[in-house]
């Protein structure tokens with residue numbers, strides 16, 4: 019992958035980003051990192067096929083760099099935790115590996131439990147609206163991997179460092195996260211269920227490797243549905259937003275002053291395809307959608 023520096027960021031940042039590029043399994047061997055395994059097979063396959071043509075800008079890696087910085091701090095501070103290790107195991111003929119780069123397995127004497135924590139920089143919205151499902155899958159896969167490598171895991175949790183947290187908002191709104199760090203316990207799935215999930219994911223990735231098109235799901239594409247906003251005439255903010263036009267219409271006719279409202283259609287979008295997917299230019303599914 020070619021790295022650019024379009025914003026002319028200082029050279030030490032460029033060097034740091036290059037030095038902290040992903041160090042997980044790449045290439046044609048049947049090895050999967052946990053992140054790759056839970057991710058869409060189509061992305062993984064297109065990355066393999068177009069690795070030398072992909073371009074990424076240093077500015078897009080800043081939060082990943084912050085994650086690496088956090089890992090360095092954790093590795094120095096936490097003497098009782100497993101950090102900075104790549105664990106792996108073989109399942110169904112493939113190797114699955116995971117790096118405890120932003121993870122810690124700690125012995126919590128208060129709870130008498132071994133707790134696997136995943137440290138992440140995240141938005142406050144993720145605490146308000148709920149953790150993304152892939153965070154929970156990722157934690158469970160790490161717990162499974164740790165267990166396969168002889169560690170005991172009793173509980174899993176996300177430790178979110180909220181990068182857009184605002185103290186003023188916390189003071190004025192009790193439903194807003196009250197601290198800049200949120201510790202969110204997650205459900206620990208039975209190991210057999212996680213292993214079954216791993217085998218299913220390997221099967222999907224195998225199909226993509228064999229040349230079959232494994233299209234991304236709406237969930238993979240972070241699909242935001244089309245919405246209908248009831249607007250008071252002249253206002254820029256919606257009074258209420260609905261997923262169906264008829265619901266918006268019915269509500270507006272009952273609750274809004276006659277002749278003083280309108281319904282604005284907000285187009286749905288595949289957020290990942292449009293803004294975050296590194297292989298969108300090479301993706302047949304995306305290109306077909308653009309062509310209509």
Ligand code: SF4
Pocket residue numbers: 058060061064234238239288290291295296297298301302303304
């Ligand atoms: S562009 Fe969208 S559909 Fe294509 S691989 Fe990326 S996420 Fe999947």
